[in-house]
Amino acid sequence: MTKSFDKAIYTKGLEKSRGSIMSRIRSVFGTRKAIDPEDLEDIEDILIQADVGITYTTRIIEDLKKTSARTDVWSEEGLKSFLARWIAGAVGGIVQENIEILGKPPDVESTLPHVLLMVGVNGTGKTTSIGKLAKIFRNRGQKVMVVAGDTYRAAAAEQLEVWAQRSGALYHRGQDGGDPAAVVHDALNKALAKKVNTVLVDTAGRLHTKKPLMKELGKISTVASRVIDGAPHEVILVLDATTGQNALIQARTFTEVVGVTGIILTKMDGSARGGILVPIAGELGLPVRYVGMGEGIEDLVPFDPEAYAQALVG
Numbered sequence: 001m002t003k004s005f006d007k008a009i010y011t012k013g014l015e016k017s018r019g020s021i022m023s024r025i026r027s028v029f030g031t032r033k034a035i036d037p038e039d040l041e042d043i044e045d046i047l048i049q050a051d052v053g054i055t056y057t058t059r060i061i062e063d064l065k066k067t068s069a070r071t072d073v074w075s076e077e078g079l080k081s082f083l084a085r086w087i088a089g090a091v092g093g094i095v096q097e098n099i100e101i102l103g104k105p106p107d108v109e110s111t112l113p114h115v116l117l118m119v120g121v122n123g124t125g126k127t128t129s130i131g132k133l134a135k136i137f138r139n140r141g142q143k144v145m146v147v148a149g150d151t152y153r154a155a156a157a158e159q160l161e162v163w164a165q166r167s168g169a170l171y172h173r174g175q176d177g178g179d180p181a182a183v184v185h186d187a188l189n190k191a192l193a194k195k196v197n198t199v200l201v202d203t204a205g206r207l208h209t210k211k212p213l214m215k216e217l218g219k220i221s222t223v224a225s226r227v228i229d230g231a232p233h234e235v236i237l238v239l240d241a242t243t244g245q246n247a248l249i250q251a252r253t254f255t256e257v258v259g260v261t262g263i264i265l266t267k268m269d270g271s272a273r274g275g276i277l278v279p280i281a282g283e284l285g286l287p288v289r290y291v292g293m294g295e296g297i298e299d300l301v302p303f304d305p306e307a308y309a310q311a312l313v314g
C-alpha cells in the first residue's frame with residue numbers, strides 16, 4: 001500500500017463534495033441534536049444528489065435503519081461516522097490489494113516493459129493523467145515512455161510531448177491521422193529496444209456509444225499483445241467525476257468492450273458529486289487506482305478509501 005501521500009489532499013480536493021453533503025445534512029438537523037426516521041427521506045435525497053446512486057443509497061438507508069437498533073446514528077456525529085464507514089467499506093476491499101499493480105515495474109529478470117493503455121471519453125483527463133503518472137513512475141526511478149496514440153485531435157501529440165518533457169519520459173509519436181495501432185506497434189518495439197520499464201499509451205477520446213471507435217481500442221490491444229507478451233497489462237479507464245451518473249454508464253460500456261482493469265477518477269477537485277465512486281467501485285468491482293485532484297503534475301494521488309470517505313462525508 002502506498003500511504004506516503006498527504007491525506008489532507010483528499011480533504012482539500014473534496015471540499016466541494018463535502019461542503020455539499022455535510023451542509024445539507026446539517027440543514028436536516030436544523031437546531032435539533034438528533035434526527036428521527038422521518039428525516040431519512042431527506043438523507044436519501046442528499047446521497048442521491050452526491051451521486052452515490054439509487055441502488056447504493058437504498059442500501060445505505062436500509063443498513064442505517066438496521067444499525068439504529070444497536071448504535072446511535074441519529075446524532076450528527078453518529079450519522080457522519082456511520083456514513084464514512086459505510087462508504088469506505090463499499091469502495092475499499094478491491095482497492096486496497098490492487099493499488100500497487102498499476103505501473104508495477106517488471107521484476108529484475110524481465111526486460112519486458114509494462115504497458116498501460118489509457119481509455120475514456122473526450123476530455124476526461126487521459127493525457128493529463130498520463131503526464132502525472134509518468135512523473136510518479138519517474139520518481140520511482142523507472143524508465144518511462146509515453147506514446148501518442150491519439151492521432152485524431154489536432155495538437156494531441158504536442159500536448160503529450162509537453163508532459164513527456166515535464167516528467168522526463170521518452171516520447172513516441174506517429175503521423176497525424178495515422179493508424180493508432182501502427183503507432184503503438186512501433187512504440188512498443190522501440191520500448192523493447194530501449195529497455196523501458198513502463199509504457200503509457202494515450203488514446204483519442206471516444207464516445208462509448210460509437211462502435212467503430214470502440215472497436216479500434218480492441219485492435220490497439222491486439223497489436224500490443226503481438227509485440228509484448230500480455231500487453232496491455234492494464235487498461236485504465238479515465239472518468240471525469242463531474243459527469244456524475246454518466247460516468248457509470250461509460251464505465252459499463254468500456255468494460256464490456258476493452259476489458260478495463262482499473263479506474264482513474266479525475267477532477268475530484270471540481271466536483272460536488274464525488275459519491276460516484278461508490279456505484280462504480282461497488283457495482284463494477286473495478287479498482288480505483290488514482291484520483292485526480294487538480295491540473296498540476298503532482299495532483300494525482302493513490303486512491304485511499306478511508307481518506308476518500310471521510311473527506312466526502314465530512
Ligand SMILES: Nc1nc2c(ncn2[C@@H]2O[C@H](COP(=O)(O)OP(=O)(O)OP(=O)(O)O)[C@@H](O)[C@H]2O)c(=O)[nH]1
Pocket residue numbers: 120121122123124125126127128129150153156203204205206238265266267268269270291292293294295299
Ligand atoms: N481540475 C482538474 N482538471 C483536470 C484534472 N485532470 C485533467 N484536468 C483538465 O481537464 C482538461 C482535459 O484534460 P486532457 O488530459 O486533455 O483530457 P483528455 O481525456 O486527454 O482529452 P481528449 O484527448 O480530448 O479526449 C484539461 O484542461 C486538464 O487540465 C483534474 O484532476 N482536476
Ligand SMILES: [Mg+2]
Pocket residue numbers: 126127128150156202203204205
Ligand atoms: Mg488527450
